[in-house]
Structures are given as C-alpha cells and as structure tokens.
Amino acid sequence: MTHPSPPALEACDLTLAYDRSVVFEHLDLRIEPGQVTTLIGANGSGKSTLVKALGRLMTPSAGHVELDGVPVRRLSARQVARRVSILPQKPLTPSATTVRDLVSRGRHPHQSLLRTWTKQDADAVDAALVATDLAELSHRNADSLSGGQLQRAWIALVLAQQTPTILLDEPTTFLDLSHQLEVLRLVRSINRQRGATVVMVLHDLSLAARFSDRLIVVGEGRVLSDGTPWQVLTPDLLRSAFDLQALVIPDPGCGGPLVVPVEEEYVGSDTQVRAG
C-alpha cells in the first residue's frame, strides 16, 4: 500500500537521549495521516520518549522530526500546537477550575494578546464537551471528577485544540476496563469522523490491536516490528519483545488478534498456537 500524501509526522535519523543514556539511535519512522497508530513495547522501551519527541516536548540529540513535511524546529511552539496536540501521561489538574475552563485551555494556541476569546473558540469547546459527553458536567470543578470523567476532560481539551494530529501517552492508565473502552471508542470516533491522525501509547496489547490500524513495537532502542495488528502480534514477537509466552487467537469480540498469556503447566496441551 502506498501513500501519496506526505506523512503526518516523520522521525528522520532521530537520536533521543536523557543526559547520557541513549533511548533511540538513528530512528526513522513515518506516521501516516488518517490512521490510528499505537506504540507498544515493554516498560522502559522508550514509547513515551518517542511520543514526546514527536510532540516537540523533547529536543532530539541528533536528527529531527518533520510535521507535514516541515522540520518542527523551524516552527514556533504555537505553530506546532495548532497542528499537533499532545496529552502527556500526568497533566496536573488545576484547583478551582471548571471542566469548561479546563477544556478552554485547548484554545490557547489559537489565541493571542490581541485575538482573545471568540465565538469560534466557544464553539470548539462546546463541540469537544459534547463529543466527550461532558456537557452536563461542564460547570463542575475538574478536581471533583472521577478518574474516567477527568480523562475524558483531558481528551476534550485536546479535541478543543482542533489539530489534525493527536498524540496520546497512555490515555487509559488507571481506568477500569469499561472506562478504557469508553476512551478508546472515543479516540476511534475522533479518527473516523474527523479524519484525525492519532498516535498513542497503550499497554494492553489486545486493546491496542482492537483500536489501531497499525502497531509499532519498540524496544532495544529501535523499532522491533511495524504493521497491522495481525502482522505484528505473533507469539515470536511477544516472546522477544515482552518476554511473554502467549497465544494469539481471533478476538471473538471484534475479529482482531487477541493475546492470551499462557501458564507453564498448560503448554503442550492440545491448544493450537495461531500466528497471524
């Protein structure tokens, strides 16, 4: 499959490091527009680091990131923020701030000292509140929300930013399964209805497979595997990347690959291992 349009984001010969510990070296990666791409990998494999670098939160030691074909270092922080939004792992919830005010912060890149709040901003915030089913909670203080509601509020903020590309770093952490599904269905609808390019980091492999067009497995400072969920999630890869012995079977809930970890005493019984 070829893509005539330029990639939404592209990492070119990227080297990322904290002080002297190198996380990625000479990494090349294209994020195709209009797709949901999910980064998976073991703890400490550098998924979050990569997302931060793609979102301009981290300066690469070498190489560069291109946004719609333009190197991001040539763009101002505000210009980048109009094209890429990023939800980091641990944003701080401000006190005495209503949900509507919190979501309104997403309009910051579209405002300036001269151009302040407009009807367009208010409409974007309203649309984001409705899309995340928060309209009825919009007058509540953000710090009084439950975990699932708060996560929806952060996603609403990102939606109000109205960027063609959205980066989400572990948007489902600390949520129970039904709230994880709620958030991921919301992400999928943003992708399908607005054509937004989504790059996210997830830990649950089966959920990653269910909600992504493409999976990228990172580890050992490089990309270990890259492709559709069925291409990527193989028992061999799970063993090498996650040190996990597992079966991959068709998910009866959606038809995608389902990762089923195996206990030692059951290995060798009559279960078939299916490699996509």
Add this chain to the structure above:
Amino acid sequence: MSERTQMVTRPARVIGAERGVGRRRKRTRLHAVTVACLGACIAAALWGVLAGSSSLTVGDVVRTLAGGGTRAQQLVVLDLRLPRVLVGLLVGASLGMAGALTQTFARNPLATPDILGVTSGAAFGGVAAIVLAGGSYVVGSTLLGLGLPVVAALGGLATATVVYGLSWRGGIDGYRLILIGIGATATLGGLTSYLLARAQITDAAAASQWLVGSLSSVSWSSVRPVLVVLVVIAPVALAQSRHLELSRLGDEMSSGLGLNVQQHRLIVIVCAVLLTSVAVSASGPIDFVAFVAPQVARRLARTGRPPLIASALVGALIVTGGDALSRGVLPGEVPVGIVTTAVGAPYLIWLLTRRKEREASS
C-alpha cells in the same frame, strides 16, 4: 451543594445557551474584590497620614495637602508621613505581586520569593552594608558609598542569579530551583548571623532593626526606585497572566499547548526577583506579606491561582495598614515587620484550618 446538583441535571442544550455564565460570574467577583481592595488601600493610606504621635485632624491634613497648614504640619504630613505611606503602599504591592508570581510558578501556596534566595540575599547585603560600613574594611567603605538600599538590592539580585544559574541544566526545573534556593537561604542566613555576632553592638542593633522590616527611616528618596520598578514590572507580569494560567497544567501539557515554558518561567522569576529586591531595599525584609497577601486575595476572589492585581493591593493594604496600626494604636512604634508577622501568621493558620484545601492536587 444544591447548586451543583442542579448543574448536573440541567440538559446539555441549556448549558450550551448559557455558556460563559460561570466564567462571567467569576470575573465579576474578581473585579468586585479588586475594587474593594483598592478602596481599603485608600482608606488605609488616609489613616496612615492621620495616625501618629503628633495629632492632626482630617481638616489639618486636607489643608496641608492642599498647600496650607503650619510649617510643623507641613513637615509632618508632607515630609514624614506621605512618603512613608507611599513607600508602604509600593513595598506591599511589590511583595504581594512577587508572592503571587512565585506561588503560581512554583505551584505551591506556601512558596514565597524567599525560595529564590532573593530575600536572604538582600538581607545579607543590607546587614553587610550596616555592619561592615562602620569598620575599616575596604569592602565596608565601598558598600557605604553605594548606600544601603543599593547594596540590599544587589545582594538580592546576585543571589537570585546564582540560584538560577546553579539550577540550570538545559532548562529550569521548578523543584531543583526551590531546593537550591533553600540551600542559598540557609547559607546566607548563617553568614548574616555571623556578621551580626561580630559587629559592634550599635551596628548590630541597627542591623537587627533593619532585618525586622520597618518604614521608620524612609524618605522621599525611597519612593522613586520602588515606584519605577513597580510601574515597569507590573505590566510585564500582567502580560504573563494567561501563561501563568496555562502553566498550572504542568510543564508538558502547557508546552504542548504552545507555551514556551522556559522563557515564561524566566520572565516570571525576573519579575518576582526585581519586585522583591527593590521592596526589601526600601524597607528591609517585611515578613509574611509575600506569603499571606496572595492567599488572602485568592480566597477572596475564589480563583484557582492568586490574582496578580488583587494580591498586590492586599499586600499594599497589609503593609500600610500595619504601619498605621503600629503608629496610631500600638505603644512605642512597633516596626511594621512585627505587625505583619503577628497578624499574618495566625491569619494564615486560621485560613488553612478553616477550609479543606485541595492544593495537593495542583
């Protein structure tokens, strides 16, 4: 609570029509609080001109201000009390705004400009100027030539610069800055004590009095530096308001929203440091103002972070009112620094125990 329940059950389309109502109500409250604080400042300033050992009536003061009055009245009102009240207002406003800036950037309601090392640096400079100037040291006579306010301001600026420089590691991390600031404050506190212990008894007494923070030695020449710095810095700080609001979401979220975090932080720190240095150089370190004023303003206005203008006005009110109180009511002219501590510390404790705080999450 009933209001909240009502909000929750209200249909979405109604909220759509009423959007911005809560925001507007919040702003109205902030404006009302600001105007009320301004009125209170003016009242405190008038009281400050009236209060004192030589009893003047309101009529005397008005006549003198209008150009009349006896020579003695002119001396008391125009040369002694008016500059004192003005410096009180300006110093209080500077400390209040510096406190609001520091508490917001540090994301900590207990933070004051002291954590940047600026107060201890200015205090050390001031004490050094008083104590060493009397001796035969070369340093001492050079310091004397510059004058106490300049040395104190330089001490504050130099310390803040060193603290900032030591915290720099490809950018400023708020926590590292605070830790290094605490280290600098402890070090300079020790050095200040050492100077006091070695000093002549008269110098030590003068230095100790200055360290408490007092408006008793101010004159018209003290007004200008604080006024200039406040007039220049206040608009710069106010222009950062939106960015201060954004920075409450954390460094990563706010830079993702297009904020240049390092640049914003540098501007805020420079503003807080300049305001504090010039305030301390005019009056000595007046404790608790930068700490209490922003919290009082925030509670009155019910905002998420201390509002800058209201914090400045509450600071001005505390210092001017405290000074007038010490001259008009308390026996033997207690320094204003003692009054602010005596009033400010219990008030803060009362506020903290009275209300359930949600600061932990921010």
